Amino acid sequence: MKDPAFLFYTKDFQSGTQDMSCDEVGAYLRLLMYQHQHGNIPVDKERLMRITSIFTIEKFDMVWEMVGNKFNQIGNHLVNNRLDKEINQRSINKPKKTAAASLAGLISSSKLSKDDQVRIKRNFKMDLFIYENDVLITDETLIKTRVREWFNTQLNNQKETVNQMVNNYANGDGDVNENVSVNKEKEGTGEKIKKSIVKTSEIVFPFETELFKTQWQLWKAYKAKEFGFKYKSESSEQAGLSELNNLSGSDEKKAIAIIHQSLAKGWKGFFELKNNQNERSNSYTGQLKTVSDSFARKIAEGLQSE
Incomplete structure (x- = not known):
């Protein structure tokens, strides 16, 4: 699914366009939106004129003299580096937010103790849920499924641990019902130790x-x-x-x-x-x-x- 938005820093934009005319600002904005939707901008002049809605060559050339400085040509395409960076960063942050929100919802609905919440958060490794063979996963449903399966495994492991502890106690592996008293008597250079086991x-x-x-x-x-x-x-x-x-x-x-x-x-x-x-x-x-x-x-x- 195509990301429907990108971060727009108004202060940076205003300072970077304060010397532009209204036509130049409008053309710049239309080109930025086109890059966001399509990934890059064609270098063909006629297509640039259609994208910016400027239909006379003379006027376009005047506008492009200022706006063209905001883009770098890479092969047969134009790219605004700042926007490209923001898009890439957002594409990385979105899966992280999806995974984190899924975990938070599962923890909240499970009513875990504070200690168990801390343990699960400590064991949660973000990259395990948002990458597959070093490739970023953008499918939100897949990320949520991965988090839920991992969370359920954590709960099952916890239950098995508690059950094992209960079984250990039931089998007599817990408390030892014996007190051992030790009496030491020194004789010469040696030391004798007498142990007596008293059943309580x-x-x-x-x-x-x-x-x-x-x-x-x-x-x-x-x-x-x-x-x-x-x-x-x-x-x-x-x-x-x-x-x-x-x-x-x-x-x-x-x-x-x-x-x-x-x-x-x-x-x-x-x-x-x-x-x-x-x-x-x-x-x-x-x-x-x-x-x-x-x-x-x-x-x-x-x-x-x-």
């Missing part, structure tokens, strides 16, 4: 369903990926579970909703649900209190057994 208590979940445990592993994977955070010990992880349990009022569905809320918002921690209802029936409150106490006893028993 297992994590006590407020809800023993596989659904909740899977969501908790997802939360740990998210924290590790987005913030480089990893629970330093079972005690710190247990504290996180306790916090979640308290915020949810020992309600499993609400606890999972709190996890999802933090994931969606890109938060580092847990917060009460935005639409959380503070009032509950007495019977329901009593039930929650019982579950909460039971959970607290399990934690206490586990800590005492260490």
